[in-house]
Amino acid sequence: MIDFSLTPEQQTLQKVAREFAQDILKPLVRAADAEPDPLKGFQTIKPAYEKAYEMGFATGYLPKEYGGGGLTNMDVLIAVEEIAAVDPGFGCILLVNGLALMPLLWFGNDAQKKKWLTQACTSKSKDYLAGWLVSEPAGSPGGTANFDHPSPKAGIQVTADLKNGEYVINGRKYWPSSAAGWDMKGADVNVMVVRTDRNKGGRGALSCVIIERGTPGITYEPLIDTMGQRLNQNADIHFNNVRVPAENVFALGDGDLAISKAFTWSGPVAGIAAVGTARAAYEYVLNWAKTYTAGGLDPIIYHQNVGYMLTDIAMRIEASRYLSYKAAHYADSHNYENHALGAMSKIYAGETCFQAVYDCMRVMGINSYDRRSHPLEKYLRDVLCFPIYDAGNMGMQRRKIWGVMAQENFNPRAFMDNERIEFTKEMEGIGTAGTPPPKG
Numbered sequence: 001m002i003d004f005s006l007t008p009e010q011q012t013l014q015k016v017a018r019e020f021a022q023d024i025l026k027p028l029v030r031a032a033d034a035e036p037d038p039l040k041g042f043q044t045i046k047p048a049y050e051k052a053y054e055m056g057f058a059t060g061y062l063p064k065e066y067g068g069g070g071l072t073n074m075d076v077l078i079a080v081e082e083i084a085a086v087d088p089g090f091g092c093i094l095l096v097n098g099l100a101l102m103p104l105l106w107f108g109n110d111a112q113k114k115k116w117l118t119q120a121c122t123s124k125s126k127d128y129l130a131g132w133l134v135s136e137p138a139g140s141p142g143g144t145a146n147f148d149h150p151s152p153k154a155g156i157q158v159t160a161d162l163k164n165g166e167y168v169i170n171g172r173k174y175w176p177s178s179a180a181g182w183d184m185k186g187a188d189v190n191v192m193v194v195r196t197d198r199n200k201g202g203r204g205a206l207s208c209v210i211i212e213r214g215t216p217g218i219t220y221e222p223l224i225d226t227m228g229q230r231l232n233q234n235a236d237i238h239f240n241n242v243r244v245p246a247e248n249v250f251a252l253g254d255g256d257l258a259i260s261k262a263f264t265w266s267g268p269v270a271g272i273a274a275v276g277t278a279r280a281a282y283e284y285v286l287n288w289a290k291t292y293t294a295g296g297l298d299p300i301i302y303h304q305n306v307g308y309m310l311t312d313i314a315m316r317i318e319a320s321r322y323l324s325y326k327a328a329h330y331a332d333s334h335n336y337e338n339h340a341l342g343a344m345s346k347i348y349a350g351e352t353c354f355q356a357v358y359d360c361m362r363v364m365g366i367n368s369y370d371r372r373s374h375p376l377e378k379y380l381r382d383v384l385c386f387p388i389y390d391a392g393n394m395g396m397q398r399r400k401i402w403g404v405m406a407q408e409n410f411n412p413r414a415f416m417d418n419e420r421i422e423f424t425k426e427m428e429g430i431g432t433a434g435t436p437p438p439k440g
Contacts, residue, residue, distance in 0.1 A: 004026035006078065014078050059101070062120070066114070080094070105318075123188070131181075132145055135175040136242065144396075158173060160196050165245065173239075174224075174396075179235045193207070215242060215244065279317055289306055357383045
C-alpha cells in the first residue's frame, strides 16, 4: 500500500520540530545571520542548539542502544523540513553530526560504537558537536570530488602513517562544518577521512580516524566567511604530526565507501532542507500576492502570470519533497543502500528549489530585494548552497548515480520497483581518470 500520510507519531514529531524552530530558533536567526564574524554568529545560536540536543534532534537518528532516538530516515526528514524552513544553516549543524557519526555505526567495531556513539548521545553539557572532515583546499592536487581516483597523487592528501601503534597525521582540511567547535578548540569529536596508504589510489588508500577534542598538533584558522547558511560553521584546519591511537581508526582501506555512504545518508536530508527553504519563500510570497496590488485595483494573485508562476513553484516543491521521501523510504527499506536515489533527491531538490526561490523573487519584484523589510534575500543566499555543498551536485553526487547506472546488470526499473542495489567499489571512480586533450 502506498500512503503519503503521516502516522500520529510523525505528526507529533512534526509539531514539536515546528514549535522548536518557530519559538526557540527563529528569535536568534536574524542577529546570527547578520553577524559579520562567523564565529560570533555560530556562538549566537548555541542556546538553540542546546535545546535541540535536549529534545533529541542532534542525535535522534542513532540507535536507542547508544542513547539515540532510533528515528527512521523518514522521521528525520519530517523534523528537518520544519527546522530548515526557519534556517537551513542550523539544520546543517544537526546534519553534520550524522555525517560524522553514522559512518561509525556502519563501519566501526563494537567497542568504537559503544564508546563514541554513547558519548555523543549522553553528553551532560548538551552542546556536543561532531565534525566530518573530508574536504581539502582547492589546488593541484586538491579538493575531494575525485576522492576515489585510482592515482595516489590525486584526491585526499591528508596522510596518516602508522608508527609504533599510533597514526601520525599531517595535512590540511578545508570546509568541514562544526569541526572547530564552539570555541575554536575543536568539536567534541572529529571523524576525518585520511590517506593511510601512500601507494594506492582512492579505492584502497583511505580510512576514517576519530580525533578527540584537545589532541595536540591541530591548528584552527579563522572560519570561512560564507555567503549564506551563516549559522553553520566552516573551518580551515591544519594537522602537524597529530598522533592518535591505532584503535581510533576504522573503515581501514574502505574510507571511500564511508564517504559515499555518509553522503548517501545525507542526500535526502539536504534535499528536504532545500524543500523547507523554498517552502518558506513560497508561503511568504503567496501571502504577499494575495494582498499586494502593485498599484492596481486587485491583488496580483489575480494576474494570470503570477498565478501560473506560483503554481509552478508549488509543483516543484511538492515534487522535491516526495522524491526526498522516496529516497528516505528506500534507505529505511535497504539499510541505507540508497546511493543513487539519495543523490537524485539531493540534486533535484537542491537545484529545483533554488529556481523556486528565485521565481518567488520574480513574483514579488523589486521589493524582494529589500533585505530589511523582507526575507527573500536570505532565502536566496541560503538556497544557493544546496547544489554545491554536501558532495556537490556536479562532483560526487551525479557521478555516484552514473557509477550505479553504468553497471552491466543495472535494472533501470530498480527504483520504481524498490529493488535493493548494493553499492560496491566497482561503481566508484567513473569519470575520474579522463584522457587529457591532445597537445598542439
